[in-house]
Amino acid sequence: MLPSPFSSHSRRAPLTALLAVLLAVVLSACSAAAAGLNSYQSPDGRYAFLYPTGWTRVQVTDGPQVVFHDLINADETLSLVVSDVNSTNSLENLGSAVAVGEKLRRVVIAPEGSGREAELVEASEREDGGRTFYDLEYAVHLSDRDRHELATVVVDRGRLYTFAASTNEARWPRVEGLFHQVISSFTLRI
Known part of the structure; x- marks a missing residue:
């Protein structure tokens, strides 16, 4: 058959x-x-993170240790600032996520006389690799536009690492997920 x-x-x-x-x-x-993401590792192997494809590193003097920006939307930036703190300090000793977020807002993002206003939208704590990270979200108001910024902070061996991604408010809905992925990718390796 x-x-x-x-x-x-x-x-x-x-x-x-x-x-x-x-x-x-x-x-x-x-x-x-x-x-959609590329990896970056510091020359000394101390830290690493992901950054969006199509972004390029920019050399700056007297500023953040690392800066990337989008080639198409040049006002979208990613930066890492490393500051010295007391070597016996932990992130928790500096305060809660909200307290540290508010201090960062007042001192760095919108210091008095800068013409900027900023609002801490959200502050949370997470653990990664045995270290505490504070993840922070800000709405920043400039005289000519509004911006949105995500940051993560961590303290290790007398250094405060502040890793931030920023964009204009109009683009925020399109890049929110990507920025959360980038910010949460920051890790200390040594």
């Missing part, structure tokens, strides 16, 4: 091909999402 063109074997071939195509699409979408 000859197999019918409607047998289960002949119906499985198109289904198998369809599943293979769907699997390929899903896998390529996953790799495309991962391909």
